[in-house]
Amino acid sequence: MRLDLTHIQRWIVPGSRVLDLGCGNGEFLQLLRDQRQVRGTGIEIDPHEITSAIARGLNIVEQNLDRGLANFPDQSFDTVVLAHALQAVHFPDRVLDEMLRIGREGIVTFPNFGHWRCRLYLGTRGKMPVSRFMPYNWYDTPNIHFCTVKDFEALCEQKNIRILARDVVGNTERQPLLASTWPNLFATTAIYHITR
Amino acid sequence: MGIVEPRIARFDQPLPLACGRDLADYQLVYETYGELNEERSNAVLVCHALSGNHHAAGYHSAEDKKPGWWDECIGPGKPVDTDRFFVVSLNNIGGCHGSTGPTSINPRTGEPWGPDFPPLRARDWVNSQARLADYLGIDCWAAIVGGSLGGMQAMRWALEYPDRVRHCIVIAAAMKLSAQNLAFNEVARQAIMSDPDFADGHYQARGTVPARGLGLARMVGHITYLSDHAMASKFGRDLRSGSFEQGDEQNVEFQVQSYLRYQGSQFSGSFDANTYMLMTRALDYFDLAREYDNDPVAAFRHSSCSFLVISFSTDWRFSPERSREIVNALIAADRPVTYAEIEADEGHDAFLLPIPRYMDVFSAYMRRVGVRN
Numbered sequence: 395m396r397l398d399l400t401h402i403q404r405w406i407v408p409g410s411r412v413l414d415l416g417c418g419n420g421e422f423l424q425l426l427r428d429q430r431q432v433r434g435t436g437i438e439i440d441p442h443e444i445t446s447a448i449a450r451g452l453n454i455v456e457q458n459l460d461r462g463l464a465n466f467p468d469q470s471f472d473t474v475v476l477a478h479a480l481q482a483v484h485f486p487d488r489v490l491d492e493m494l495r496i497g498r499e500g501i502v503t504f505p506n507f508g509h510w511r512c513r514l515y516l517g518t519r520g521k522m523p524v525s526r527f528m529p530y531n532w533y534d535t536p537n538i539h540f541c542t543v544k545d546f547e548a549l550c551e552q553k554n555i556r557i558l559a560r561d562v563v564g565n566t567e568r569q570p571l572l573a574s575t576w577p578n579l580f581a582t583t584a585i586y587h588i589t590r
Numbered sequence: 591m592g593i594v595e596p597r598i599a600r601f602d603q604p605l606p607l608a609c610g611r612d613l614a615d616y617q618l619v620y621e622t623y624g625e626l627n628e629e630r631s632n633a634v635l636v637c638h639a640l641s642g643n644h645h646a647a648g649y650h651s652a653e654d655k656k657p658g659w660w661d662e663c664i665g666p667g668k669p670v671d672t673d674r675f676f677v678v679s680l681n682n683i684g685g686c687h688g689s690t691g692p693t694s695i696n697p698r699t700g701e702p703w704g705p706d707f708p709p710l711r712a713r714d715w716v717n718s719q720a721r722l723a724d725y726l727g728i729d730c731w732a733a734i735v736g737g738s739l740g741g742m743q744a745m746r747w748a749l750e751y752p753d754r755v756r757h758c759i760v761i762a763a764a765m766k767l768s769a770q771n772l773a774f775n776e777v778a779r780q781a782i783m784s785d786p787d788f789a790d791g792h793y794q795a796r797g798t799v800p801a802r803g804l805g806l807a808r809m810v811g812h813i814t815y816l817s818d819h820a821m822a823s824k825f826g827r828d829l830r831s832g833s834f835e836q837g838d839e840q841n842v843e844f845q846v847q848s849y850l851r852y853q854g855s856q857f858s859g860s861f862d863a864n865t866y867m868l869m870t871r872a873l874d875y876f877d878l879a880r881e882y883d884n885d886p887v888a889a890f891r892h893s894s895c896s897f898l899v900i901s902f903s904t905d906w907r908f909s910p911e912r913s914r915e916i917v918n919a920l921i922a923a924d925r926p927v928t929y930a931e932i933e934a935d936e937g938h939d940a941f942l943l944p945i946p947r948y949m950d951v952f953s954a955y956m957r958r959v960g961v962r963n
Contacts, residue, residue, distance in 0.1 A: 435921075441933075441947055448928055449954040453896070455917060455929045465918040 397563045398477060398503040398583045399425070405501055405559065405587045406430055410472035413437070413497060415459055415489070416479035420447030427452070435471075437463075460484045463492045471497040478583075480504040480546075481537045487549060494555065494590045503585045506562075508542030508578040527582060543578040550588065561585040591648030591657070591665045591672065594621050596688065599725050605683075605718055608711040614697065618722050619688030620644050620680035623664055624672035626726070632961035633728045634670055635719060636660065636679040637736035637743035640811070640869050641861060643687035646679035647672075660737075662944040669952035670735060674961055680722060682715045684868045692864035693794060705791025705864055712739070712876050716746045723754065733757035733959050737941035738908060739869070742876050745916070748893040749878070757959045759898045759952075762905055762941040764912035765878040765886055765919070771907065774814050775870040778807035782863050791864050804863045805854030812853050817904035817937030821846060879919075886919035896926040898955045900941075900948065903931060907938040928955060 399422045406412060408430040414423050417436030420443075426432035436454045438444050447454040457465075460483055474497035480486050481504050493500040505528060506512075515523040522532040530537060541549075543562075550557055562581035564573030573580040596619050604612040621644050626633060636646050638659070647664035649657050664670045664677055681689040684707065692707040723731070734755050736744040741763025748758040767775070782788055785803025789796050816824075825846040832842030882889035897920055901913035910931045920927040930951045934940040940948065 441930075444930055445947075445950045445954050448930075448951060449957065451958040453926045453928050455921070455927065456931050457929075465914075465921055467922050470921075470924070 396478070398585050401561050401563065401585050402475070402477070402501045402503065402587070403430070405499075406432060406473055408432070411435075411470070412473050412475060413466065413471040414475045414477070415463075415493070416476065416482070417443075417447060417452075417454065419443045420450045420452040420454065422475070422477065423447070423452050424450045459489060463489075463496060466492075466496045468495055469498060473497050473499045473501060475501045477501070477503045478505070481539050481541065483539065486539050486541075487553070490549070490553065490555065490588075494588065498589065499558070500588045501586065502546075502588060503583055504541065504546070505537075506543050506578065506581045506584045507540040508544060509582055510579045513579075543581060543584050546584065546586065550586075555588050555590060557586055557588055559587040561587075591623055591661065593651065594623065594645075594648035594658070595650075596621050596644055598688065599722055601718075601721055601725070603721070605714070605721070607708050607714045609709050611708045613683065613690065613708065616683055616690035616718070617688075618680050618683065618690075618718060620678060620722065621646065621648075621658075622726075623647050623677040623679075624675050626676040626728075627961060629963060630727050630729065631732060631963040632674060632676050633723075633726070633731050634675045634677045634959075635723070635731050635734045635747075636664070636670070636677060637715070637719070637734065637740035638679070638682065639736070639738035639740045640873065641808075641857070641866075642740070643685060644679050644681040644689075645687070647677070659942065662942070663949075663952065669949060669956050671953075671956065675732060675956075675959075678722070678726065678728075680719065682710075683718050684710045684715075684865060684872070686862035686865040691862070692791075692868065693862050702794045703864075704794055705867075707864065707868065710868060710872050712742050712746045712872060713750060715743055715872075716750055719743070719747070720751055720754065729754065730963060731755045732961060733759055733956070735759040735761070736763070737761040738763055738938065739873055739876075742873075742878070745878055748895050748897070749889055752892055752894040755895045757898065757955075758893070758895045759900075759955070760913075760916060761900045762902055762908050762913070762938055763916070764908045765916055766876060767874055768912075772874055774810060775874055777810050778870055779867055781806035781810065782867060785863075788863060791867070793863065799858070800863045801855070801858040804858040804861065804866060805851070807863075807866060808857040808861075809850045809854040812850060814907045815938045817906065817935060819904060819935045820937050820939070823935070825849060886915070887922040890919050890923035890925055893923075893925055897928070898952075899927060899929045900951060901929075901931050902934040902936070902938070902940040902945075902948075904935055905938045905940060 412434045414436045423434040474493040512523045562573040563583040600617045602615045645658040646660040647658040681687045696703045734744040741760035782803040785800040787798040788800035828845040830843045879886040879889040901910035917929040
């Protein structure tokens, strides 16, 4: 299980309704169902991931986030999750609005482009960072909207989105203090619990 | 599935029909595959489409060339796994393969019903299927599965008998026909009616067969079941006879022409024209939400099962958009739904074919359908 997913579990109220945007193979929804009795729905476009998620007994709707979420009624879920997908959608700002229209609360995780390694890579080599964590070349990547911790918080402020909590995953689990003290430099993954 | 044998269930309790008449007594021909468990909780109902029948899987004899129409999906290890499920497949009333229909004798007149057979709607089929479930001792279906018109029956079940179905699988269907769908059905019926041998439906009494009209109806229908791409790759502009040489005044015949004519003549030899009229009208009438203030969300609130909805990318008869309407209504009604849109070149016919992703999704879903109540 990816670290950001184990982190956000505790923000999910047992027995609540969760919509997972870009749910992948449904690993997280299954965890929430089995450990928190959550009623979950997942949205995914990858055929193989969809089949895996169906096999887990989850309710999965094949739908492209970039074509909107208008088919989901207002405030029909307790929590809407967007884990590691914000940077891959065409209009991250609109997706955030939709998340908080459909759900009372949202949880967003994304790779922090402000991490010192990215800065060092770009600063010294003058090229877009490619690493184990971000393994794609700039011209062939699902990640079309990278942002930093600061960028995201600025967008939330501009949109009057309230940040209920922030959590970070650092480079190693041994230095959690660095990442939580200076997230924009040391967080590899940023995790936000948001509402309106 | 091996060799299978059709059975007949007779009913003498009148069946009230949506048209206001009763069907006094009637019979249903059906097949079953797999074993019913002791709790009678592993039964799956297969609803057939426009021209289908009870013979969905296996062979009737060792000499049979073709298996049942959905043999790809029903059998040991297949999506509807007969090692787990007890599968029931019937010919609907109004049909022409053994269940009471226009070719049956009207007990009042002693003559074939012909065009006087009462008009039917999907709900009539569902009600008769519920009687068959009673007859077989099945209180609740583990799943009801149907493609196209069969999917409409499955949805109607979910609304009419919510406590008698746990999973509803709706493949390449729609909540109602579009104007284009209605138009194609009308052309098909006009083709049948314009055949002098149809004789206003009384052909059986006169000893004629409206083969040309029914064949033409099937040709029109068949075009709508295939995609442009499927036809192009299957036939292209290949010639069966003649040539484009200048100086040659013989008409050419394209492969697609002879294929369609073959389909038409095959069909008209095995299907009844009055049944075709009746089935296409039932399709036309179907509107899932009509009795619920035309609100599909309100309609689906009456259901209490889980849904699997599947569509095919090149299906223009019941396009993915129609399936998404079903899915969106289920989402708005807060009902559990899984939806997959399968990339397939074959058009509407794809629901009958073993397309790998389709089989994967269908199998993965059916594996989670429990065999206990």
